[in-house]
Amino acid sequence: MDNILVTGGCGFIGSNFIIHYLKNNLDSAIVNLDALTYAGTIDNLSELKNNDRYTFIEGDICDRDLIEKIFHQYNIKNVIHLAAESHVDNSIANPDAFMQTNILGTFNLLDVAKNYWMISPGVYKEDYKNSRFHHVSTDEVYGTLGEEGLFHETTAYAPNSPYSASKASSDFIVRSYHHTYGMNVVTTNCSNNYGPKQHDEKLIPVIIRKALAGEEIPIYGNGKNIRDWLYVLDHCKGIELAFKKGITGETYNIGGRNERTNIYIAEKICEFLDHEIPCESGKSYKDQISYVTDRAGHDYRYAIDASKIENELGWIADENFESGIELTINWYLNKYRNILSN
Numbered sequence: 477m478d479n480i481l482v483t484g485g486c487g488f489i490g491s492n493f494i495i496h497y498l499k500n501n502l503d504s505a506i507v508n509l510d511a512l513t514y515a516g517t518i519d520n521l522s523e524l525k526n527n528d529r530y531t532f533i534e535g536d537i538c539d540r541d542l543i544e545k546i547f548h549q550y551n552i553k554n555v556i557h558l559a560a561e562s563h564v565d566n567s568i569a570n571p572d573a574f575m576q577t578n579i580l581g582t583f584n585l586l587d588v589a590k591n592y593w594m595i596s597p598g599v600y601k602e603d604y605k606n607s608r609f610h611h612v613s614t615d616e617v618y619g620t621l622g623e624e625g626l627f628h629e630t631t632a633y634a635p636n637s638p639y640s641a642s643k644a645s646s647d648f649i650v651r652s653y654h655h656t657y658g659m660n661v662v663t664t665n666c667s668n669n670y671g672p673k674q675h676d677e678k679l680i681p682v683i684i685r686k687a688l689a690g691e692e693i694p695i696y697g698n699g700k701n702i703r704d705w706l707y708v709l710d711h712c713k714g715i716e717l718a719f720k721k722g723i724t725g726e727t728y729n730i731g732g733r734n735e736r737t738n739i740y741i742a743e744k745i746c747e748f749l750d751h752e753i754p755c756e757s758g759k760s761y762k763d764q765i766s767y768v769t770d771r772a773g774h775d776y777r778y779a780i781d782a783s784k785i786e787n788e789l790g791w792i793a794d795e796n797f798e799s800g801i802e803l804t805i806n807w808y809l810n811k812y813r814n815i816l817s818n
């Protein structure tokens with residue numbers, strides 16, 4: 477059975493992806509390499525405890541000796557690379573870890589994979605002739621949009637935060653390994669994900685948690701910033717499709733065609749909670765929304781044109797924001813039930 481190395485599998489998207497992929501691909505095994513930073517937890521994968529097609533290794537993608545050991549020990553045939561420092565606010569306060577993990581970590585993985593799979597530029601060892609490196613990236617590499625327009629695969633990169641600059645750098649390194657060494661790579665750039673298992677620090681979990689705790693729900697600036705929201709399972713299906721069917725060297729944008737302002741999201745969640753768990757005071761959770769000082773360099777709008785992956789690979793988002801958010805809130809209501817019982 478071929479082993480796929482998935483990095484960052486204990487995080488939000490990685491854990492959803494591994495569970496989805498193993499369920500859908502009974503002939504595959506996954507080795508999950510994750511450093512278990514504050515953002516990752518093995519609890520996200522507790523349902524795989526007794527799955528003999530799943531192996532967890534705690535370790536850092538910047539540790540080259542470890543990566544070489546993993547490739548040899550598990551005869552890694554493919555890589556799906558998700559490990560990253562991913563929170564923009566943290567990248568503003570502490571950019572160092574973003575440069576290390578997102579840039580140098582990606583380089584390490586690519587370079588070890590190249591040496592393990594290839595003989596010389598353009599020439600793969602027979603056993604690895606179908607081996608692929610799939611890089612998971614973000615739409616934030618394209619910078620920000622005004623009221624109009626969409627990010628296409630051909631849009632020029634213009635990253636604005638240390639996070640997006642580090643991801644843009646990693647995309648370029650991946651691209652260079654295709655053009656220089658003929659490596660079989662595919663990159664997917666996706667929009668904002670939401671769904672079960674996202675870290676408590678991200679917008680949607682924060683809104684739900686603060687609402688339930690009776691605390692102020694902080695919304696940056698005037699709440700008018702727009703993101704294109706993608707349900708995490710739809711993203712996982714897109715990664716799987718591009719990994720299996722994408723054309724080598726190509727990039728695919730994955731987005732939900734679900735542009736929503738931050739204030740719309742906060743109000744939508746409050747309305748749902750008002751209906752499901754009305755406040756004893758009779759007030760709406762919306763009364764807890766509070767505008768706070770805007771994030772430095774806050775990009776105004778992101779929106780993706782997903783027609784390439786839709787038309788060429790047949791991807792389609794199964795959820796729109798209104799259906800996906802209900803699934804998501806119900807999952808968090810279970811997670812935060814301790815808040816509710818206080």
Ligand code: NAD
Pocket residue numbers: 483484485486487488489490509510511512513514515516517535536537538557558559560561562563577581612613614615643665666667668669670675
């Ligand atoms: P996350 O922060 O939830 O998870 C990241 C995981 O990587 C964690 O489990 C963490 O422990 C691990 N990790 C961090 N540094 C590591 C290192 N040096 N070595 C090994 N493991 C390390 O992130 P996520 O939201 O699941 O994002 C996954 C990928 O998708 C990232 O590459 C991110 O840039 C990209 N992405 C995310 C979104 C989104 O909305 N969440 C949108 C577009 C792209």
